[in-house]
Amino acid sequence: xxxxxxxxxxxxxxxxxxxxxxxxxxxxxxxxxxxxxxxxxxxxxxxxxxxxxxxxxxxxxxxxxxxxxxxxxxxxxxxxxxxxxxxxxxxxxxxxxxxxxxxxxxxxxxxxxxxxxxxxxxxxxxxxxxxxxxxxxxxxxxxxxxxxxxxxxxxxxxxxxxxxxxxxxxxxxxxxxxxxxxxxxxxxxxxxxxxxxxxxxxxxxxxxxxxxxxxx
Numbered sequence: 671x672x673x674x675x676x677x678x679x680x681x682x683x684x685x686x687x688x689x690x691x692x693x694x695x696x697x698x699x700x701x702x703x704x705x706x707x708x709x710x711x712x713x714x715x716x717x718x719x720x721x722x723x724x725x726x727x728x729x730x731x732x733x734x735x736x737x738x739x740x741x742x743x744x745x746x747x748x749x750x751x752x753x754x755x756x757x758x759x760x761x762x763x764x765x766x767x768x769x770x771x772x773x774x775x776x777x778x779x780x781x782x783x784x785x786x787x788x789x790x791x792x793x794x795x796x797x798x799x800x801x802x803x804x805x806x807x808x809x810x811x812x813x814x815x816x817x818x819x820x821x822x823x824x825x826x827x828x829x830x831x832x833x834x835x836x837x838x839x840x841x842x843x844x845x846x847x848x849x850x851x852x853x854x855x856x857x858x859x860x861x862x863x864x865x866x867x868x869x870x871x872x873x874x875x876x877x878x879x880x881x882x883x884x885x886x
Contacts, residue, residue, distance in 0.1 A: 671696050671818065681746040685810040694814050695807055699821060700740040706829055707732045710792065713836065714768070718776040718785050719849045724767065731764040743807040754808055758800050765793045779847045784839045788832065795828045 671677075676698035682691055708729040715725035738757030742750040768789050776785035802824065806817035 734760040
């Protein structure tokens with residue numbers, strides 16, 4: 671994007687007198703979000719211990735949200751706001767799912783307070799994206815350069831900032847309770863007898879010595 675690549679000129683329906691009838695829509699950032707947001711969702715899902723079905727559900731919601739915004743950005747009429755509303759509803763369901771399913775499971779593995787802090791910051795930043803989009807790619811109120819700055823700050827805080835926060839908090843977690851031991855049996859608690867393939871093989875049965883008889 672800084673090299674002025676990966677964009678398409680799209681005719682605008684709003685704020686034409688302020689920002690012009692044509693706007694550069696950089697699809698590169700949407701591709702980035704499709705990859706980056708699921709990485710955050712999967713990471714928080716794994717450490718909280720929620721089911722894989724919930725993680726997949728949350729990833730799917732993030733894709734619906736992002737793709738709806740991409741379609742809205744490429745819509746030249748005010749029908750774009752319908753796609754925007756659809757994507758925003760998906761975002762709200764995503765935030766609700768992260769809290770509802772994640773907190774219950776995080777409490778079970780002993781990191782409820784840290785998970786609440788991480789998800790709270792994540793959700794706050796996520797809820798700023800619809801505002802930023804509505805004023806930039808959607809409403810054409812702010813120019814391309816201000817949109818770079820706004821989304822750039824949000825992406826840095828969300829991805830880099832959240833990553834450093836996870837590293838800082840992880841030192842006080844009990845990894846024996848986080849259920850992140852991946853085996854052929856799935857993501858299961860690390861308890862005695864859970865992983866029979868890691869147990870020592872039983873000693874072979876003793877064979878009778880030559881010249882002795884076995885009495886039954």
